[in-house]
Amino acid sequence: MPDRLHIGAHLSTAAGLAAVCRTAVEIGASCAQIFTSSPQQWRAKSYAQADIEAFHAAQAETGVTPVVAHESYLINLASSDPALLEKSRDAFDEELRRCGQLGLPAVVLHWGSYKGGTLDEGLDRLAESLTRCLPLADDLGVQMLLETTAGQGAYLGGDFGQYPRLFDRIPAHEKLGACLDLCHIFVAGYDMRDPVGYAAVWDDFDRTVGIHRLHALHMNDTEKALGSHGDRHANLGTGNLGTEIYRLLMHDPRLTDVPKILETPNGLEALAADLRTLREAAV
Ligand SMILES: [Zn+2]
Ligand SMILES: [Zn+2]
Numbered sequence: 223m224p225d226r227l228h229i230g231a232h233l234s235t236a237a238g239l240a241a242v243c244r245t246a247v248e249i250g251a252s253c254a255q256i257f258t259s260s261p262q263q264w265r266a267k268s269y270a271q272a273d274i275e276a277f278h279a280a281q282a283e284t285g286v287t288p289v290v291a292h293e294s295y296l297i298n299l300a301s302s303d304p305a306l307l308e309k310s311r312d313a314f315d316e317e318l319r320r321c322g323q324l325g326l327p328a329v330v331l332h333w334g335s336y337k338g339g340t341l342d343e344g345l346d347r348l349a350e351s352l353t354r355c356l357p358l359a360d361d362l363g364v365q366m367l368l369e370t371t372a373g374q375g376a377y378l379g380g381d382f383g384q385y386p387r388l389f390d391r392i393p394a395h396e397k398l399g400a401c402l403d404l405c406h407i408f409v410a411g412y413d414m415r416d417p418v419g420y421a422a423v424w425d426d427f428d429r430t431v432g433i434h435r436l437h438a439l440h441m442n443d444t445e446k447a448l449g450s451h452g453d454r455h456a457n458l459g460t461g462n463l464g465t466e467i468y469r470l471l472m473h474d475p476r477l478t479d480v481p482k483i484l485e486t487p488n489g490l491e492a493l494a495a496d497l498r499t500l501r502e503a504a505v
Pocket of ligand 1: 369403440485
C-alpha cells in the first residue's frame with residue numbers, strides 16, 4: 223500500500239535486494255535507503271540479473287518507493303591526495319552505475335574532507351568531481367543528493383552557505399539535490415527544536431540551498447550537543463532533539479513528498495518504534 227507519509231529507513235541488503243522491500247513493510251516503512259556495496263570496501267561485486275528482477279518484483283508488490291542509495295564511506299570526492307581522489311572518483315562512477323542497474327532514482331553522498339589543503343581547494347575538487355560525473359548520473363537517471371554534514375574538522379558540508387559556494391563552481395549545478403540530516407545540522411549548530419528556530423532554519427536553508435532541491439531527509443535524533451560537531455545518531459525521543467521537531471516536520475506541507483529516512487541504531491525493532499513515532503507525530 224503506498225503511504226502518503228513517505229517514511230522509511232536505511233536497511234541492510236544482506237538477505238538480498240528483494241528482502242529490503244519485505245523488511246520495510248514489516249517495520250512500517252514505505253521507502254528505504256541502502257548501500258549498493260559494502261560501505262567499508264573499495265571492491266564491489268555486481269548484481270545478478272535475477273537479483274535485480276526479484277527486487278523490482280518485490281518493489282511492485284510492496285509499493286516500497288523510493289529506494290535510494292547511500293554512497294560508500296571510503297569515497298572522498300574532495301580529497302587533497304591525488305591517488306585517493308582518483309580512486310574515489312572511479313568508485314563513485316561505479317556507485318552511479320549500480321544505482322542505474324538497480325533503477326534507484328538517487329544517491330545520497332557526503333561532501334568529503336579537504337584535509338591537507340584549504341576549504342576552497344576542497345570545494346574546487348568536489349566541484350570538479352561532480353562536474354565530471356554529472357553526465358553519467360544524468361544518463362542513468364540518478365540524482366545526486368549532497369547531504370548536510372556535522373561539519374567536524376576538515377569535513378565539508380557543515381553549513382548551508384557551502385552549497386551556493388559549491389554550486390557556483392558547477393555549470394550544471396541545478397541537477398544536484400540535497401539531503402538534510404537532522405542529527406548533522408543540529409550538531410553543526412542549527413537548532414530547529416521549537417517553532418521559531420524551525421522557521422528560521424528552513425528560511426536559511428531555502429535562501430541558501432533552496433527547499434526545491436531537498437529530496438531526502440534523514441530523521442535521526444542525536445546523542446551529541448548543539449554545535450558539538452559530534453556525529454552520533456540516536457533513536458527518536460532518546461537524544462537531544464525532543465519531540466516537537468518531529469511534529470513540525472511531519473506537518474510541514476513543503477515536506478509532504480520528501481522521503482523521511484531513519485538511520486537510527488539498535489536494529490529493526492528500534493527502527494519500527496522510530497517509524498511509529500513519526501507516524502504518531504503526523505497525527
Ligand atoms: Zn544521514
Ligand atoms: Zn551521521
